[in-house]
Amino acid sequence: MSVCPPDSTKNVLQMSIDGDEPPRAYVVEGSAIGGAGQIPIIDVGVFLPSSSPEPEVLESELGKLRSALAKEGCFQAIGHGISSSFMDKIREIAKEFFELAEEEKQKYCPSDEDNDKFQGYGNDVVVSQKQVLDWNYRIFLQVFPHHSRKLNLWPNGFREILEEYVDNIKLVMEVLYKAIAKSLNIDEDSFLKQLGDQSPMNARLNFYPPCSRPDLVLGVKAHTDGSALTILLQDKEMEGLQVFIDDKWVKVPVLPYALIVNLGDQMEIMSNGILKSPLHRAVTNSERMRISLAIFQIPEIEREIGPVEGLVDEERPKKYKNIKNYGAINYECYQKGIVPIDTLKI
Numbered sequence: 001m002s003v004c005p006p007d008s009t010k011n012v013l014q015m016s017i018d019g020d021e022p023p024r025a026y027v028v029e030g031s032a033i034g035g036a037g038q039i040p041i042i043d044v045g046v047f048l049p050s051s052s053p054e055p056e057v058l059e060s061e062l063g064k065l066r067s068a069l070a071k072e073g074c075f076q077a078i079g080h081g082i083s084s085s086f087m088d089k090i091r092e093i094a095k096e097f098f099e100l101a102e103e104e105k106q107k108y109c110p111s112d113e114d115n116d117k118f119q120g121y122g123n124d125v126v127v128s129q130k131q132v133l134d135w136n137y138r139i140f141l142q143v144f145p146h147h148s149r150k151l152n153l154w155p156n157g158f159r160e161i162l163e164e165y166v167d168n169i170k171l172v173m174e175v176l177y178k179a180i181a182k183s184l185n186i187d188e189d190s191f192l193k194q195l196g197d198q199s200p201m202n203a204r205l206n207f208y209p210p211c212s213r214p215d216l217v218l219g220v221k222a223h224t225d226g227s228a229l230t231i232l233l234q235d236k237e238m239e240g241l242q243v244f245i246d247d248k249w250v251k252v253p254v255l256p257y258a259l260i261v262n263l264g265d266q267m268e269i270m271s272n273g274i275l276k277s278p279l280h281r282a283v284t285n286s287e288r289m290r291i292s293l294a295i296f297q298i299p300e301i302e303r304e305i306g307p308v309e310g311l312v313d314e315e316r317p318k319k320y321k322n323i324k325n326y327g328a329i330n331y332e333c334y335q336k337g338i339v340p341i342d343t344l345k346i
């Protein structure tokens, strides 16, 4: 959720420009500690309908997919078919927005007429005095279905490019849901059926200004995504994403034209806990701003989702309750500081 930076306090960007020490509200112990580790790389090209790989190649890639999502909960996807020049275009419009003067950016804050305060430009909503603030600001937009878009909150230039990007990502996601199902030996539409064909997609464009003390703050605090799947376009140069694997924070290296696929809580639920929604966070650095664009896909709000029948048996009893509108549960838990998926464990 977004709110515009309050006038009374200095915003993150101004503190970054002035080289301020982060105020206490932003401080998290042990922020920048992260080490090298393995983040799997998967050629998703073999899953595309247009490709006809040798059966052994397909089997091997499906095996990698299953093991990556069961262990790390994420991977770097190559062979996704989105051109490098188009990925750079997205990065360009993001940078152009970032470079606008603050008054210009504030035009994209939700106004009183926008009944939906989740969309537009802003920062974290402060829900409690104890909340640690993220060293970032962002634009959050509903991008699918089309009638949910609030185009008055879309910065200039976003309309054509973001829309085309989302269409591409939607296709990649569809291919992934089918491949993931195949890798688990269940009907390839098992997940797509639960999502529905109007399953909403949201875009979150994150800006992380440099911080004079990256060891004291986080760009985004540790969290799991409440989505079914998330696809993240990382910054082309600056590393920052870390994933919690085997009790350690592992740095995700920059592969400029790969897309990071992150399994969300709702796929963990639908897979009956076989696949894992990983804890992750973003760190900052003292040199350069970092930008990332996350596209989240969630099931249709009124649909009930739950563990796929074919993944429940005596050996693996149903692990999660069926639910509707996980987003609401996620938000409520966030306010109370509890882990949302844990509230659904049987």
Ligand SMILES: O=C(O)CCC(=O)C(=O)O
Residues within 6 Å of the ligand: 204, 206, 220, 225, 232, 240, 241, 280, 281, 282, 291, 292, 294
């Ligand atoms: O910027 C990143 O690398 C991570 C962003 C993220 O986790 C999110 O937006 O949910």
Ligand SMILES: [Fe+2]
Residues within 6 Å of the ligand: 223, 224, 225, 280
């Ligand atoms: Fe995330």
